[in-house]
Amino acid sequence: MNSRTFTCIICPNGCEIQVSYEGDKIHEINGNKCKKGLQYVEQELTDPRRTIASSVRIKGAELPLCSVRLTKPIPKKDIFSVMEKINQADLTAPVHIGDVVIKNVCGLDSDVIVTKDMERLQ
């Protein structure tokens, strides 16, 4: 049996969760204020995932960059390949919150979307 302390990152409470487990079976869990904490630990033990945010070059807007994020968490191990794709993308103003920059990035069932309204500079 293994035991480990997790810090839940799902909400700002950041609960410290003590878990004893074997493989991906959880035997005992303490310290999570809500059941999302349990889901988080289950996910961490089997397939840890994160969302990422970054920015993409944009032409014709007031600033040279437009902020973007993923719509769904992706496996941790794929973060840098997704970053590479994001760094290859570019946009032309105008863009609006929610516009899809890359659909289904790296086949991971998550889209890269715009998180900032940027109008075209006249």
Next chain:
Amino acid sequence: MNRRDVVIIGGGPAGLAAAAALKKAGIHDILIVEREKQLGGILRQCIHDGFGLTRFGETLSGPEYSQRFINEVKDLQIESITNATVIDLSNDKVVTIDTTEGLLKIQARAVILTMGCRERTRGALAIPGTRPAGIYNAGVAQSYMNLYNKMVGKNIVIMGSGDIGLIMARRLTLEGAHVSAVFEILPYPSGLPRNIEQCLNDYNIPLYLSHSVIDIKGDPRIESVVAAQVDEKQKIIPGTEKEFPCDTLILSVGLIPENELSLSAGVSLDGRTKGAIVDENFQTDVPGIFAAGNVLHVHDLVDFVSLEAEKLAEGVSRYLKEGSLPEADIPVETGSNIGHVIPQKISGTRDIQMSLRVRRPVKKCRLVISQGSHTIKSIPMPKAIPAEMIQLQLKADSFISKEPVEVRIDE
């Protein structure tokens, strides 16, 4: 001179939320004054997600969170001017604004201070060594990278474990830089646990607690820093010095409320928060001048900033309708292990929202609110850390006398 019911200084989340709430409460003559080209405040550069979970039940990035409030303010047809800096505020609420069309003076009935905060700089820290290029405040590095597409460096060392520094450690790593160390002089991190986890641990970035940067080398650009371990009194432990090569040093050593205008209006500040002393309506000791958000006390979560500003709006609208607010003659005092508390005084006639921070981390304790020998509330807490603001609501009828209210941690 122009006249306005309300002038709001600063169009960040606090100013925007206050404006929207006032308008909904039937106050129409409002002007938001913002120094930058756009409304939205500092969140425009905070492109990571994690905002708005409490408020909107989904996790948004900083610009998305801001935009929701900007849209609301637009939909409510609230007036705002941008590229306009308030350069003076008088005790009788005359606001002097430097606009692109020259100076503008407005006599306001009520003024809302929502100017946010700024970062502590190296000057406030006194690190010896040379003063080479390559040293940035975390927030400045954040705006270079996220707004202007300027990478600050490749080999990074971070001093201070504030949230902005942690967020930047991850951001720099994602963009291909190597972050070799984060040094924190205290024996515990000053950022939120979730940021330690998802910004440092996820990328194997080491956090050195009880460590300080004691020397900076390089000329004209930084080449390395020397860090050493410190004891409980923050004295360097000889023999623990170690050199870390780097081309960039990021400072994340705290935020200070931006209160020059408050001082010029004669508003009294609290030495602990470095923001105004306020009552439960968020009114300062100058009647008709109110404050909320980071200008009042440093927040780590914007959701709380918005809530605070909405609470403030209730007070402002009452002030405008009734001409004054009940006198706040009950002091709220900080007892053992409490860093600060907002509000610092209350009238005892209205339900209040209290915000506070502990001074040092504790486990299994009680947060106790009392008045004389009477305990108003005693709340068990599994843990309390300085990085997390604690908020609670207290009913008007919990205050049984005019004796001072004490807030403390019992271990």
